[in-house]
Amino acid sequence: MSRKEIITDLVICGMVVAAMYYGHIYIAFCILFGLGIIRLAPLRGAIFGFLKNAYVLKFYNVVIWFFSYLIALKILSFASGVSEDNLKYSPAILGVPVSVLLVWALIMLASALSGMIVSVYSQFSPVIPGGMKQSIESSGFMLLLRRGIYLMILTAPLPVLAVFSTPWIARVALLADASFISPCGPKAADRMYLKINDTQCYRFTLDRYLLTRDPVIQEMKSAK
Numbered sequence: 248m249s250r251k252e253i254i255t256d257l258v259i260c261g262m263v264v265a266a267m268y269y270g271h272i273y274i275a276f277c278i279l280f281g282l283g284i285i286r287l288a289p290l291r292g293a294i295f296g297f298l299k300n301a302y303v304l305k306f307y308n309v310v311i312w313f314f315s316y317l318i319a320l321k322i323l324s325f326a327s328g329v330s331e332d333n334l335k336y337s338p339a340i341l342g343v344p345v346s347v348l349l350v351w352a353l354i355m356l357a358s359a360l361s362g363m364i365v366s367v368y369s370q371f372s373p374v375i376p377g378g379m380k381q382s383i384e385s386s387g388f389m390l391l392l393r394r395g396i397y398l399m400i401l402t403a404p405l406p407v408l409a410v411f412s413t414p415w416i417a418r419v420a421l422l423a424d425a426s427f428i429s430p431c432g433p434k435a436a437d438r439m440y441l442k443i444n445d446t447q448c449y450r451f452t453l454d455r456y457l458l459t460r461d462p463v464i465q466e467m468k469s470a471k
Contacts, residue, residue: 252286259278262275263278279400279403280400280404282397282400283397283400283401284401286394287394287397287398287401290394307350311349311350312346314349315342315343315345315346315349316339317338318349319338319339319342320334322341322345322417323337323338327417327421327449329424329441329442329443329449330442330443330444333443334424335423335424336423337423337424340416340419340420340423341416341420343416344413344416348406348410350405351399351403351405354398354402355399357398358399361395418461419458421449421451421462422439422451422457425439425441425449425451426439426441427439427440429442430442431448432448432450436453437452437453437454438450438451438453439453441462443464445467446466446467447464447465447466447467448464448465448466448467449463449464450463450464
């Protein structure tokens with residue numbers, strides 16, 4: 248980063264601290280968010296190219312999505328009491344915000360590593376030949392490393408939204424595994440059931456309160 252950019256960032260950080268001191272948290276975040284956009288705008292081509300990379304997409308589809316589904320399955324089973332054997336589609340729905348959290352954790356890790364790499368490079372830069380040094384510092388990879396912290400700031404709203412939306416998404420996700428025809432109760436157009444265990448079920452009433460009201464626990468017909 249140039250001397251001008253460093254001074255600008257220090258001034259903006261001072262503004263952020265002042266805004267937080269006076270309780271204007273949202274203003275402070277908006278300032279940081281705007282700074283992230285400004286600093287990463289010149290690198291948008293490299294960032295989009297990285298996101299479209301076939302290996303990155305495979306890593307997300309195989310590794311991230313596998314762990315997201317597994318974590319979502321455990322969360323839903325623990326929070327609702329439903330046996331994991333009775334959850335099939337709902338973990339895939341809850342897996343979306345979970346994957347956002349995992350990706351942001353990787354961004355945080357990458358930002359920390361990028362800071363370490365830049366620090367190590369600065370120690371050895373005096374002994375690197377001029378032509379090679381100029382080539383390295385002008386590369387998109389090095390520019391992205393130097394601005395990794397801005398990527399973390401720019402994507403910060405995603406985990407916040409994921410955390411606050413997870414309880415609602417979890418309630419809605421359980422509907423994906425509920426069915427109209429079940430040993431839990433009689434077939435009806437305004438009811439769906441989800442088996443919890445061998446003796447209990449959740450009953451969802453399909454009305455205007457469906458997305459805001461918790462399902463009712465009832466005994467299975469065969470268990471009565």
